[in-house]
Amino acid sequence: MDDVLDPGPFFHGTKAALGVGDLLTPGFRSNYRPEIVMNHVYFTALLDGAGLAAEIIPGDAPPRVYEVEPLGAFENDPNVSDKKFPGNPTRSFRTTSPLRILAERDDWTRLTPEALASWRERLMTLRDENAEIIN
Template sequence: MTAAPDAGPFFHGTKADLQPGALLTAGFRSNYRPEVVMRHIYFTALREGAGLAAELAPGDAPPRVYLVEPIGVFEDDPNVTDKKFPGNPTRSYRSTEPLRIVREVDDWARLSAEALQQWRDRLAQMDPNAEIIN
């Protein structure tokens, strides 16, 4: 794994209520394929990308976006960059090392109910046998 050429800032979307200084780590179930335990923690340099991830995360808690700081090296997310968007225009990354919460971010654009449902429908139509590069 080599350090990605992006200086950030970086964001992570979730429904967890976290405090500055907390560490996000790998080892949790995928938001999109709950049978898969992820070996990486995912983040993006796009605030709205983190917002989308937060809104799609399972659970009834409100979606949250956090400004995060990678603790170690990170790489392009191959699930996005290799399969869908070569060159990483989504600025999506992953790391096996923790991310430190810097602060919660409040100024991100929420999806309309219709747009959120369209994303949920797309996820529901995903091939259950499609590989996740973990």
């Protein structure tokens, strides 16, 4: 099994209310750049990383983290691995295959209001600078 990138478990952060067995699929607008339709579904092996992603998504819905199972091959997320950080320290991945929801998790670390504001400000700066998303 030398070709396994990471044994998991895996997590996906979102504001969408989903149920066990639901599938996350590509082809939806980016949570961070809605003008872009995403070719992949993104996930991480870090519970708090998924929590961070869920919290910084714009909108009023509560952040949610789901434990997920990739149903096909996946690769390192080039938006944060090698191109921006050596290796894959964020244990972030993407796939063109669905992710199956296994469970909702509530045991992730929430951001302080100050940290959340700082992250959202960073995202707005990147958006204003038209930072590239490798899709």
